[in-house]
Amino acid sequence: MKIRTIIYFILLAGLVGISGCKSENKELKKEAKTMADLMCKSIEAMNKLKSVDPADSAKVTILQLEYQNLQSEMAIQNDNFQVKYGAKTTSEEFNETFRNYLNESMLECKNLSKKDRETFERGTK
Numbered sequence: 001m002k003i004r005t006i007i008y009f010i011l012l013a014g015l016v017g018i019s020g021c022k023s024e025n026k027e028l029k030k031e032a033k034t035m036a037d038l039m040c041k042s043i044e045a046m047n048k049l050k051s052v053d054p055a056d057s058a059k060v061t062i063l064q065l066e067y068q069n070l071q072s073e074m075a076i077q078n079d080n081f082q083v084k085y086g087a088k089t090t091s092e093e094f095n096e097t098f099r100n101y102l103n104e105s106m107l108e109c110k111n112l113s114k115k116d117r118e119t120f121e122r123g124t125k
Contacts, residue, residue, distance in 0.1 A: 025097070028085075028097065028098055028101060029101045029105075031081055031084075031085075031098075031101075032098055032101035032102040032104075032105050033101075033105045034077060035074070035077055035078075035081070035102060035105075036102055036105030036106045036108070036109065037105075038070060038073055038074045038077060039074070039106065039109070040106070040108075040109035040110075040111055040112075041070050042067065042070045042071065042074065043109065043111040043112065044111045045063060045066050045067040045070055046067060047111060048063050048066075049063040049064065049067060099123065100123070100124060103120045103121075103123035103124045104124050106120045107120050107121065107124070
């Protein structure tokens with residue numbers, strides 16, 4: 001009877017431990033998705049800026065402001081990430097996991113060039 005109780009306790013502790021790890025990975029995956037979305041929007045803004053007629057100064061100014069706002073938002077997101085995960089970012093395993101999540105999320109971006117898409121696909125393997 002005591003053995004059965006001990007076995008159930010060990011199984012329960014294992015399940016709680018595993019679920020705790022998964023929630024951290026889900027949170028990290030969410031962070032990667034947020035960063036990837038900002039990167040994708042930034043690529044889109046840069047593509048628009050490259051394609052606009054340089055003589056249309058009003059449109060150029062609007063697109064430049066949009067791009068600068070996205071860059072600021074990315075910097076804020078990065079600062080928040082550094083505060084949240086500070087010490088963990090020195091871990092190679094943590095960085096590899098985050099890089100994989102970021103690569104997976106970036107593959108959803110419709111604004112990637114063929115070369116960039118291939119790079120992110122290689123990064124997920």
